[in-house]
Amino acid sequence: MLYSILCYESETLAAGRTRQEDDAMMVRLRDVLQGLKAEGKLGPAARLMPTTTATHVRSGRDPMVIDGPFAETKEQLLGFYVVDCPSLEEAIDAAKRLAREKPHGTLEIRPIAVFNAVGPST
């Protein structure tokens, strides 16, 4: 089963980290990812640019393009991982390993219903 692990955190708090703290965290997270990779569980993983770079496209017959972000939300989606685990327990275990290396925020595990239905471009 494929699970997405979505990283939510207050962006302003995350931005309060110094460069050194952030780099150190990324090194620790990379170690966790190396482990998941070795176990054959790691799919795509991405860190997203700040929400100030976001663009929203509203669904509909004539899609509307709106600049993000929406100021009201307290926590923002800052990145995500995709893991391939046989059970929710193992997905939770993977998320816990990642969570231990992050100072705050929430990781949301959501099973993936359909992954790339037509296959990748390349």
Add this chain to the structure above:
Amino acid sequence: MTDMAWIDAALTAARPQVLGALLRYFRVLDTAEDAFQEACLRALKTWPVKGPPRDPAAWLIFVGRNFALDEVRRRGKQTALPADEEMSPPEDTQEELAERLDASHYRDDILRLLFVCCHPSLPAAQQIALALRIVSGLTVKEIARAFLVSETAMEQRITRAKARITAAEVPFDTPGAAERAARLSAVSTMIYLLFNEGYSASGGTAHVRIPLCEEAIRLSRLLLRLFPSESEIMGLTALLLLQHARARARLDAENNIVLLEDQDRALWDRELIAEGLAMVEKALRHQRPGPYQVQAAIAAVHAQAAGGAATDWAEIDRLYEILERLQPSPVVTLNRAVAVSKLRGAAEALVMIEPLEAKLGGYFYFFGLKGALLTQLDRAEEARIAFDRAIALANTAAEAAHIRLHLDRLQKESKGETRTSA
């Protein structure tokens, strides 16, 4: 990050919103600051024991407001209480209060707080100092160090600035569209000046000034989160990101200035550049060009060039031409002349800048460029005079040292030694 570090980060992040709300309630900056201070102290005592609240900003506003109300009551009726509709009944929960604040006032609270700091009656240096103190929460000591003045002098500067804005009376009604646009423009300028304060400094002071650039970027992002569709704020943010991306390459190991063309591009921060480029692209979609967007586009051309020689100078020339139309200024023309010298030669660039001398007679960069162009045209004696003027006008030791390198090179050439670089 430890608990205390988290609390510290949370207090800093919440500061603009909380102070902005408290300022709306109490209308007096000192009262709002005292209330915020007290709320922070209580947070430091309470949060480690009870755990952080779901919404730190709402908690701080609630606690700070109650503290200030008690203070106002204790001082008697000399001070007018906030209007009734601004007060919530005691059974009001923090969450409800927060929802209401966020929904109706969040944006204008923070914009007002920023605008108070860059009120037109304040000179630029006071605006920046006040914003760093009030919005960013830097200590007077930190600000004094960044500006290379004594703590006492900075304390005085901030006190004077506060006295002036108290006298100037900023309106507290929700601003109309025109008033909001005017505030945004004033705040953008202040953020831009703050960044320049950090950017233009060099030499041994670079390490104390870089935080000024980072703070400017933080404020610019804050503003953009409040006004996500303003293409000029996107432009400003992009410009700051792209300029700051080069910070590590701008000085060499001996603290000498390294010109953009000669910088080691491996030292440029690719993450900041990628974000800056994404932001330029997003801004340009709006097709409402403004000075910040055009300057960001110029910085983007530099950021995308593989090397100094590979720079698309024709595009830079074209963009400066647009900037000259949007925001005519001799400094813009001076910058355009650099692109012209690369495209059509030093002679044409020199013709372009000569009429600017009357206006830029006190400007270091004017004589630096004039000297460089004259050197390229083998007019050594005139170049020397221009470089001498530049040294006299240099703002920092590193700027003067950079010009002395040019002079030394002229000296060597006149002695018949080979030319090392153009």
